Amino acid sequence: MAYTTEATTVGGRDGRAILEHGKLSLAMALPKDMGGSGEGHNxxxxxxxxxxxxxxxxxxxxxxxxxxxxxxxxxxxxxxxxxxxxxxxxxxxxxxxxxxxxxxxxxxxxxxxxxxxxxxxxxxxxxxxxxxxx
CATH class of the missing domain: 3.30.300.20 (K homology (KH) domain)
Known part of the structure; x- marks a missing residue:
């Protein structure tokens, strides 16, 4: 195995996604085109x-x-x-x-x-x- 990374999300498309060791954390949101707020990433x-x-x-x-x-x-x-x-x-x-x-x-x-x-x-x-x- 040359490389492995890990991410965890709580709350699905309207939750929070975090890379291992907290190096990157993103608010997730359903796109407006799909009925969501669009106020995050998808x-x-x-x-x-x-x-x-x-x-x-x-x-x-x-x-x-x-x-x-x-x-x-x-x-x-x-x-x-x-x-x-x-x-x-x-x-x-x-x-x-x-x-x-x-x-x-x-x-x-x-x-x-x-x-x-x-x-x-x-x-x-x-x-x-x-x-x-x-």
Whole structure:
């Protein structure tokens, strides 16, 4: 095991989430779009933060292979939650931007990053994901 972290939440989507050792504590709130106050954070936001950071690291790891400067890459992850007749489900849109980059090289880099990013691998086949370049 390379790394493990732990978080605890009391009160669900309208509660408080705390990382181990109290290093980060967040008020959680149901989004206004879902009937809540929106006066806190929600799991989808935190998932988007983690995924964009992780995907950005995959970009950095692979950029040289594609003759691109990964340090200048910007990764945006939009996470959506929706409901069907049975339950809720997530979807995501990942956008990789790199000013001045050759679009074909950037597309290949984004696709490779999607193959190795742990968040992308964990959601493969379970979450509808699109990967775009800008």
């Amino acid at each position: 799991p989808e936001q935190l998932f988007a933060l983690g995924w964009s950071s992780c995907f950005g690291q995959a970009i950095l790891a692979l950029a040289k292979k594609h003759d691109l400067d990964g340090q200048r890459a910007k990764v945006t992850v939009a996470v959506s939650i929706d409901k069907d007749d049975v339950s809720f489900m997530l979807s995501a849109k990942i956008t990789v931007a790199l000013a001045g980059a050759d679009p074909e090289k950037l597309r290949a880099l984004a696709d490779d990053a999607h193959r190795i990013c742990p968040y992308s691998r964990a959601t493969h086949g379970n979450v509808a994901v699109t990967v775009d370049i800008a």
